[in-house]
Amino acid sequence: MTGxxxxxxxxxxxxxxxxxxALRLLESAPxxxxxxxETGESLARAIVADYLSPAQEEIPIRMPMxxxxxxxxxxxxxxxxxxxxxxxxxxxxxxxxxxxPFFYGSFMFLYGRMAxxxxxxxxxxxxxxxxxxxAVGAPLAARNDTLAVIPAPLDPQEIRARLRxxxxxxxxxxxRHLAKVRAVLDELGLADKARYVEHATMRSQKILxxxxxxxxxxxxxxxxxxxxxxxxxxx
Amino acid sequence: MTGxxxxxxxxxxxxxxxxxxALRLLESAPxxxxxxxETGESLARAIVADYLSPAQEEIPIRMPMxxxxxxxxxxxxxxxxxxxxxxxxxxxxxxxxxxxPFFYGSFMFLYGRMAxxxxxxxxxxxxxxxxxxxAVGAPLAARNDTLAVIPAPLDPQEIRARLRxxxxxxxxxxxRHLAKVRAVLDELGLADKARYVEHATMRSQKILxxxxxxxxxxxxxxxxxxxxxxxxxxx
Numbered sequence: 001m002t003g004x005x006x007x008x009x010x011x012x013x014x015x016x017x018x019x020x021x022a023l024r025l026l027e028s029a030p031x032x033x034x035x036x037x038e039t040g041e042s043l044a045r046a047i048v049a050d051y052l053s054p055a056q057e058e059i060p061i062r063m064p065m066x067x068x069x070x071x072x073x074x075x076x077x078x079x080x081x082x083x084x085x086x087x088x089x090x091x092x093x094x095x096x097x098x099x100x101p102f103f104y105g106s107f108m109f110l111y112g113r114m115a116x117x118x119x120x121x122x123x124x125x126x127x128x129x130x131x132x133x134x135a136v137g138a139p140l141a142a143r144n145d146t147l148a149v150i151p152a153p154l155d156p157q158e159i160r161a162r163l164r165x166x167x168x169x170x171x172x173x174x175x176r177h178l179a180k181v182r183a184v185l186d187e188l189g190l191a192d193k194a195r196y197v198e199h200a201t202m203r204s205q206k207i208l209x210x211x212x213x214x215x216x217x218x219x220x221x222x223x224x225x226x227x228x229x230x231x232x233x234x235x
Numbered sequence: 236m237t238g239x240x241x242x243x244x245x246x247x248x249x250x251x252x253x254x255x256x257a258l259r260l261l262e263s264a265p266x267x268x269x270x271x272x273e274t275g276e277s278l279a280r281a282i283v284a285d286y287l288s289p290a291q292e293e294i295p296i297r298m299p300m301x302x303x304x305x306x307x308x309x310x311x312x313x314x315x316x317x318x319x320x321x322x323x324x325x326x327x328x329x330x331x332x333x334x335x336p337f338f339y340g341s342f343m344f345l346y347g348r349m350a351x352x353x354x355x356x357x358x359x360x361x362x363x364x365x366x367x368x369x370a371v372g373a374p375l376a377a378r379n380d381t382l383a384v385i386p387a388p389l390d391p392q393e394i395r396a397r398l399r400x401x402x403x404x405x406x407x408x409x410x411r412h413l414a415k416v417r418a419v420l421d422e423l424g425l426a427d428k429a430r431y432v433e434h435a436t437m438r439s440q441k442i443l444x445x446x447x448x449x450x451x452x453x454x455x456x457x458x459x460x461x462x463x464x465x466x467x468x469x470x
Contacts, residue, residue: 012359016256019246019361023255100365101374108374115372124247124369124436126254130335130359137350137357139336139343146397147384154379162381165397201359 009125013202029094145228168228244360248437264329380463403463
């Protein structure tokens with residue numbers, strides 16, 4: 001009997017925004033793996049810290065943050081081997097995923113390595129996308145709005161083309177691309193409508209009109225939202 | 236002391252996919268309101284049925300389903316008045332929202348009527364978008380994919396234009412627009428990649444390659460997914 005690999009969405013940051021199902025599976029897993037920076041604390045682990053028990057074995061998957069090294073396939077190879085040894089011994093392994101496992105998550109790198117060899121169950125989670133809309137206090141998309149989720153690392157002309165056909169947009173992975181994103185939205189006359197959200201649902205949450213954000217860079221867990229017609233309901 | 240209006244995302248269908256926070260607030264609310272069809276059972280209520288207590292007062296918001304009557308503003312006016320009388324008497328009211336309250340939800344019609352007069356707290360939820368991706372078993376969007384969420388009621392040429400600039404797409408509110416959606420995806424050579432998902436995470440869940448879906452119409456709670464580069468990880 002091999003164990004099951006669980007990909008658990010733990011939500012956007014507030015520990016209470018984990019689902020009842022993910023919490024149940026997390027508490028019953030003898031082994032817990034999670035993405036972590038090269039040094040320092042894992043955000044995914046911090047979200048569920050209060051739910052962990054000292055009896056659980058932890059596997060931090062420490063990823064080098066240098067862009068030329070990301071995603072470091074050798075790191076995932078080693079993590080997959082370590083997780084596989086637990087599954088082969090019949091122990092379930094829960095992998096923590098910020099937000100949702102299949103929505104721009106790094107879980108796919110483990111999933112691709114393991115899903116043919118082991119039983120896998122994925123539990124969807126609350127995405128930062130809807131958490132940011134909630135933080136702003138207005139429906140992100142309504143009625144027949146088209147919503148685009150656009151990664152900020154794209155070229156300015158690609159971002160522009162994608163924004164042209166939609167009513168609402170979330171520009172994700174802002175990080176060091178903040179100045180570029182602001183320039184594109186300025187050009188399209190959308191800067192006034194855009195809002196910057198950092199660390200939604202966490203104690204460090206910050207919401208600003210994009211025009212009031214200083215500097216050239218932002219944290220990785222930040223997003224710029226352009227609301228669609230739901231904006232009319234903002235209060 | 237007025238009560239608080241809670242907009243609670245209850246997730247896509249599996250009762251365990253409610254968040255710990257929404258469940259806590261639901262269980263402590265003396266009054267629970269939810270969207271419902273003109274006759275018959277409310278899906279939002281069915282999702283949380285096991286969590287409700289007979290002591291809670293229930294307010295079904297029964298919406299006529301005729302397109303020319305939707306959304307019936309008079310229905311929301313009356314629901315808002317009834318909810319307001321509870322809030323004025325100091326009783327909290329929990330409004331149940333399938334998926335997430337601010338992601339194409341009808342909650343905005345109540346929110347717009349009440350948020351200036353009463354304290355409101357919105358709790359984000361797991362969307363059908365990520366639930367469908369989980370059901371299919373592949374990351375919906377990965378790396379620098381752009382993802383578009385496109386309502387099926389749009390004209391064919393509008394759907395086409397929105398699909399052209401993106402790697403991944405979710406076409407929502409399929410319902411009676413199924414044949415049109417299929418025709419557009421056929422034209423763009425995307426029909427082979429597209430998957431049809433009905434009632435994700437519920438017992439009645441159905442997943443089919445779009446080409447194998449019979450008929451001209453589908454249930455309202457169905458979606459067509461075109462996976463992006465995450466498709467490579469599908470197993």
